[in-house]
Amino acid sequence: MMKLFGITFKNRVFIASGVFGFGLKYKKVSNRVGAIFTKGITLEPRKGNAPPRVFETASGLINWVGLENPGVEKFCKDILPKMKKLRTRIFVNVAGSEVIDYERIVERIGGQVDGFELNISCPNVKKGGVAFGQDPKIAASVVARARTKTKLPLIVKLTPNFCDPLRIAKVCIGAGADGISLINTLYGMVYDIERKKPLITGGLSGPAIKPFALYCVNRLRGLGVPIIGMGGIMTGQDAYEFLLAGASAVAIGSAILRDPYAPLQIIKELKKYPPPPSSPSERGRIKEGEKKEYK
Amino acid sequence: MVRRVTIKKKEWFTDDIFGLEIYLPDIDPQPGQFFQVRVSTTYDPFLNRPISVASYKGGTMLMIIRVLGRGTKILSQKEAGEDLRVLGPFGKGLRVKKKKSLLIAGGIGVAPLLFLAQKMHGKRIEFDFVYGAKREKDLIKKSHILQIAKHAIFVTEQDRGKMTVLGALDMLDVESYDIAYACGPKTMLIELQKLNLPIPVYAFCEDFLGCGCGLCLGCAIMYKGEYKRICEDGPVFELKGISFDE
Numbered sequence: 001m002m003k004l005f006g007i008t009f010k011n012r013v014f015i016a017s018g019v020f021g022f023g024l025k026y027k028k029v030s031n032r033v034g035a036i037f038t039k040g041i042t043l044e045p046r047k048g049n050a051p052p053r054v055f056e057t058a059s060g061l062i063n064w065v066g067l068e069n070p071g072v073e074k075f076c077k078d079i080l081p082k083m084k085k086l087r088t089r090i091f092v093n094v095a096g097s098e099v100i101d102y103e104r105i106v107e108r109i110g111g112q113v114d115g116f117e118l119n120i121s122c123p124n125v126k127k128g129g130v131a132f133g134q135d136p137k138i139a140a141s142v143v144a145r146a147r148t149k150t151k152l153p154l155i156v157k158l159t160p161n162f163c164d165p166l167r168i169a170k171v172c173i174g175a176g177a178d179g180i181s182l183i184n185t186l187y188g189m190v191y192d193i194e195r196k197k198p199l200i201t202g203g204l205s206g207p208a209i210k211p212f213a214l215y216c217v218n219r220l221r222g223l224g225v226p227i228i229g230m231g232g233i234m235t236g237q238d239a240y241e242f243l244l245a246g247a248s249a250v251a252i253g254s255a256i257l258r259d260p261y262a263p264l265q266i267i268k269e270l271k272k273y274p275p276p277p278s279s280p281s282e283r284g285r286i287k288e289g290e291k292k293e294y295k
Numbered sequence: 296m297v298r299r300v301t302i303k304k305k306e307w308f309t310d311d312i313f314g315l316e317i318y319l320p321d322i323d324p325q326p327g328q329f330f331q332v333r334v335s336t337t338y339d340p341f342l343n344r345p346i347s348v349a350s351y352k353g354g355t356m357l358m359i360i361r362v363l364g365r366g367t368k369i370l371s372q373k374e375a376g377e378d379l380r381v382l383g384p385f386g387k388g389l390r391v392k393k394k395k396s397l398l399i400a401g402g403i404g405v406a407p408l409l410f411l412a413q414k415m416h417g418k419r420i421e422f423d424f425v426y427g428a429k430r431e432k433d434l435i436k437k438s439h440i441l442q443i444a445k446h447a448i449f450v451t452e453q454d455r456g457k458m459t460v461l462g463a464l465d466m467l468d469v470e471s472y473d474i475a476y477a478c479g480p481k482t483m484l485i486e487l488q489k490l491n492l493p494i495p496v497y498a499f500c501e502d503f504l505g506c507g508c509g510l511c512l513g514c515a516i517m518y519k520g521e522y523k524r525i526c527e528d529g530p531v532f533e534l535k536g537i538s539f540d541e
């Protein structure tokens with residue numbers, strides 16, 4: 001057990017957005033991780049990008065899924081009631097093509113979940129996504145406006161693509177973010193040498209990006225809010241490295257594509273390591289029982 | 296759950312097509328279903344490879360694989376007695392219908408149809424088998440197909456004036472069948488769709504898969520106006536509902 005944002009979590013191993021749907025298929029796994037971050041939810045349903053959507057690269061893969069999801073209404077109606085039965089913390093990954101989308105989604109879902117992850121870092125959409133996360137003014141605006149709609153933990157998922165996540169993190173925290181998660185996938189591309197055109201352009205993930213992800217997490221340590229570190233975590237040792245670098249918890253992504261049960265193995269392996277040095281941020285910005293007004 | 300199994304037997308059918316037999320007694324795979332096979336215990340290549348069930352009998356499963364890239368090359372270097380890690384079965388299994396059927400295989404697409412044929416033969420369902428490949432030696436399991444199919448036609452692009460598997464369909468009275476099942480390269484499925492056969496045709500589809508179990512949404516196929524997951528909603532779809540260009 002551990003505490004972040006004033007709420008308790010079973011453990012420090014979470015499931016990253018986008019690789020586990022809504023946690024309803026492998027419930028044994030869902031019920032044993034600290035938290036699940038849902039597939040990105042947008043205001044309207046999105047059918048996603050045209051295939052090919054995944055392509056293997058050296059020690060990882062590029063994805064070009066494009067936030068395929070049923071939209072917030074269908075999510076609230078059909079999926080959330082089932083998710084609520086899971087014995088884990090649920091964070092909704094919120095994605096928007098306009099700044100206003102984020103607050104509207106947060107408002108629509110309301111207090112039915114344990115928190116939100118504002119996705120201002122998806123590289124696979126034409127509007128919004130990573131562009132919001134590269135611009136400190138827009139990032140701050142997304143956070144500040146979503147903040148007015150919820151008292152639940154608000155985590156911002158950041159990109160290191162062509163911007164300094166430290167700078168963006170600072171403005172997001174200033175705008176009311178309770179925590180930071182990073183890194184989202186990196187820009188990546190594979191060329192088709194026969195057609196002399198890109199075969200796929202999208203987000204690179206997997207062990208190939210782990211050293212850079214660790215660097216980014218380490219760069220953001222000491223900001224006073226919990227960091228959820230992710231990027232190529234395959235083993236308990238990988239997870240522990242992120243905790244040493246300053247993360248309070250880790251999220252598992254691409255490892256799940258090799259094995260949906262990977263998080264359980266990582267939880268088991270992580271138990272072999274001594275608890276990471278405690279960080280003052282783990283007390284969280286929202287203390288238990290404390291009521292905060294965000295006006 | 297990743298299962299660790301031992302390769303019971305390895306067999307080369309051609310210079311680039313091989314079979315691996317493993318023992319998995321506690322499953323009941325259906326035609327169309329596949330396994331995600333771990334290529335490497337390191338992270339490169341990273342993803343598992345989807346391999347369809349080509350035969351299942353008494354707990355022994357056969358996977359027939361063609362060496363196409365790095366992953367299948369590494370799998371081809373495994374030998375009997377070595378360990379293999381597999382996950383599955385995944386995909387919607389096909390419920391074999393008691394209808395007079397036509398099986399249309401192109402190249403390595405024969406693998407899942409061999410399993411369908413095995414199931415049909417077990418249920419005494421009558422079927423004919425049309426099977427094409429580039430070279431004569433690429434036609435695998437010919438004698439087995441001749442044994443269990445009512446009629447079988449084998450074509451290669453080397454003989455009969457470069458006849459393709461679809462060209463061979465002209466030799467048949469397609470309307471005399473109730474249903475057809477096809478598996479082969481995408482180009483073959485596209486051409487088959489254009490033929491607009493007067494019977495329902497079900498296509499066994501393939502793609503690069505991410506997870507293989509419906510989580511990552513990486514293997515999309517446009518089917519009846521919406522993206523479906525090949526791994527979870529398929530891999531068998533009614534051919535006329537597929538939009539290959541979206």
